[in-house]
Amino acid sequence: MLTIEWSATEGWQAPLIKPFGNMSLHPACSSLHYGVQLFEGLKAYRGDDNRLRLFRPMLNMNRMSKSARRACLPPSLGVKKPGHALLYVILCQAGSYFNNEAEALSLWADPKYTRAWEGGTGDCKMGGNYGCSLLAQYEAVDYGCQQVLWLYGEDHQITEAGTMNIFLHWINEIGEEELATPPLDGIILPGVTRQSILELTRKWDEFQVTERYLTMSQLCSALKQQRVREMFGSGTACMICPIGHIVYQGENLHIPCQDKNTQLTSRIAKELTDIQYGRIHSDWTFLV
Ligand SMILES: *Cc1c(COP(=O)(O)O)cnc(C)c1O
Numbered sequence: 001m002l003t004i005e006w007s008a009t010e011g012w013q014a015p016l017i018k019p020f021g022n023m024s025l026h027p028a029c030s031s032l033h034y035g036v037q038l039f040e041g042l043k044a045y046r047g048d049d050n051r052l053r054l055f056r057p058m059l060n061m062n063r064m065s066k067s068a069r070r071a072c073l074p075p076s077l078g079v080k081k082p083g084h085a086l087l088y089v090i091l092c093q094a095g096s097y098f099n100n101e102a103e104a105l106s107l108w109a110d111p112k113y114t115r116a117w118e119g120g121t122g123d124c125k126m127g128g129n130y131g132c133s134l135l136a137q138y139e140a141v142d143y144g145c146q147q148v149l150w151l152y153g154e155d156h157q158i159t160e161a162g163t164m165n166i167f168l169h170w171i172n173e174i175g176e177e178e179l180a181t182p183p184l185d186g187i188i189l190p191g192v193t194r195q196s197i198l199e200l201t202r203k204w205d206e207f208q209v210t211e212r213y214l215t216m217s218q219l220c221s222a223l224k225q226q227r228v229r230e231m232f233g234s235g236t237a238c239m240i241c242p243i244g245h246i247v248y249q250g251e252n253l254h255i256p257c258q259d260k261n262t263q264l265t266s267r268i269a270k271e272l273t274d275i276q277y278g279r280i281h282s283d284w285t286f287l288v
Contacts, residue, residue: 001017001018001019001020001027002015002016002017003015003016003017003018004016024086025086029084029086030082031086031127035126035127035128035131036071036072036073036082037071037073037126037127038064038067038068038070038071038073038124038125038126038127039125039127040060040061040063040064040067040125041060041125041236041237042054042055042057042060042192042236043055043094043236043276044288045276045277045278045285046277047276047277047278047279048277048278048279049278051278051287052287052288053276053277053278053285053286053287053288054285054286054288055192055196055236055275055276055284055285055286056192056196056284056285056286057286059192059195060192063124063125063190063192064125066123066124067124067125067126070121070124070126071124071126073085094237103244104241104242104243104244104245104255104257105146105147105161105233105241105242105243105244105245106144106145106146106147106243106244106245106246106247107140107145107146107147107148107149107161107162107243107245107246107247108139108140108143108145108147108148108149108246108247109148109149109150109151109156109158109216109246109247109248110136110139110151110248111151111156113133113135113136113139113148113150114150114151114152115129115133115136115148115150115152115159115160115187116129116150116152116159116186116187116188116189117152117187118185118186118187119186120186120187122186122187122188122189123184123186123187123188123189123190124189125189130163133148133163136148137162143247144247145245145247146162147161147162147164147233148161148162149161149166149246149248151216152187155215155216155217156215156216156217157182157213157214157215157216158182158214158215158216158219159182159187159188160182160188160189160233161233161243162233163189163235163237164191164233164234164235164238164241165181165182165188165189165191165193165194165233165234165235166181166182166231166232166233166234166243167179167180167181167194167197167231167232167233167234168180168181168214168219168228168230168231169207169228169229169230169231169232169264170222170227170228170229171222171227171229172208172210172222172227173218176207176208177207177208178207178208178209178210179201179207179208179209179210179264180208180209180210180211180212180214181194181197181198181210181211181212182211182212182213182214183211183212183213184211191234191235191236192236193234193235193236193239193240193272194234196272196284197234197240197268197272198211200268200271200272201268216248219246219253220248220253223253223254223255226256228255228256229256229258229264230242230243230255230256230257230258230263230264230265231243231255232264232265239269239272239273240265240268240269240272241265242257242263242265243255244257
């Protein structure tokens with residue numbers, strides 16, 4: 001095998017020809033060159049009682065199984081079963097959880113890049129979905145934003161923010177208070193946090209909670225008419241993250257973030273962390 005290492009400080013090194021020995025990941029494996037691979041991400045939370053809890057781990061396991069079927073990896077439903085597969089788990093210390101003082105996110109929205117498409121793999125956690133999103137992510141940073149707001153279709157549907165699901169809390173077109181997130185139509189990753197927020201807020205029964213399409217033009221007119229209350233992203237990494245600005249078609253759209261004390265974002269974050277850290281009992285946690 002010929003190898004050439006590269007590093008930011010030293011650049012390309014001299015090529016080396018050497019046997020590849022007994023690496024556990026064969027350099028010719030299809031995970032590396034065809035991207036036949038998938039991943040999952042979940043956290044264990046050390047509670048106030050010092051015990052460790054997983055948050056709804058079966059949802060991750062079911063999603064992993066779905067991604068595996070899409071990638072023709074075991075457990076697969078037939079077709080061409082691979083001869084070998086490697087499942088590995090990496091444990092790392094995650095950063096601090098929801099930071100109430102965190103600055104709201106800025107997003108860059110340009111329809112020239114598409115994260116996922118109908119008939120594709122956007123609803124699975126497959127590696128190929130992420131590598132191809134990096135160029136757009138770098139471009140967002142060039143525009144002074146932190147993440148990409150992924151749009152879809154001619155009507156510029158709002159789909160996801162970076163690798164987070166997205167929620168809009170607003171007064172909708174027919175004057176109802178609504179918490180809305182795009183439906184799981186194949187291009188949205190079915191987030192565990194997304195599902196939990198939907199179930200939690202539906203249980204409150206205080207406003208409409210809807211899975212529906214949201215377009216940039218609907219958002220822009222709602223902003224003009226001051227019908228937007230808050231927008232936020234959700235995912236295991238950040239849990240819930242308020243959105244402050246969207247750069248779209250040369251305009252910097254300001255998204256209101258309600259007062260910290262009335263924020264829906266803070267209220268949801270508190271309810272979820274109370275569960276995750278064992279402050280309130282819930283069958284959503286799993287002691288380990
Ligand atoms: C992982 C992920 C999410 C969030 O899913 P959670 O299960 O809530 O962590 C959202 N969007 C994308 C594209 C993701 O990869």
